[in-house]
Amino acid sequence: MTQMIEMPRVQSCTVSACSYNHNGCTAYAITIGSSTSAECDTFYDSLEKGGQGKALAQVGACKRADCVHNTDLECHAPAIVVGESGDKADCLTYDKK
Template sequence: MTQMLEMPRVQTCSVSACSYNHDGCTAFAITIGSMNSECDTFVDSGAKGGIGQALAQVGACKRADCVHNSDLECHAPAIVVGPSVDKADCLTYEAE
């Protein structure tokens, strides 16, 4: 199990339409989904969300086929989120 202090950070997020992105991801933690490595935490609304600082981390990852995934926990040092197949995807995803 990954300890909270060892959770990978969201190094960058270039998805400007997300309510959590204010000069970086301000969600406390994000979840990476199983389809196309999408950011399940993505919110497309006019409301601004988050903790006010760009300190987001990866709370869970559903992509069991990623080389960085062990027991549905991300073990990459950091991830990058950006537009890809979905509105916001983990661009650090790498198939085993």
């Protein structure tokens, strides 16, 4: 039997240019990280609006193995905060080991 883990929720996202941000992140789940940063890979700058309509997003995967909250490429923080960093959306909860 496969054990389900609780995914951390996106506590807040202040990136207003993202198509999934409607007073909070409305994507079902987001992916964090690239090989060089803790950016939100789900960020999408478009006039088209996406998401579930409610700010209930969770972290589905995190590619930043060097984060203190990351085990086996899964985030184990209680919740994360996403915010603007230049022209990108970054996980502000990221904390390098």
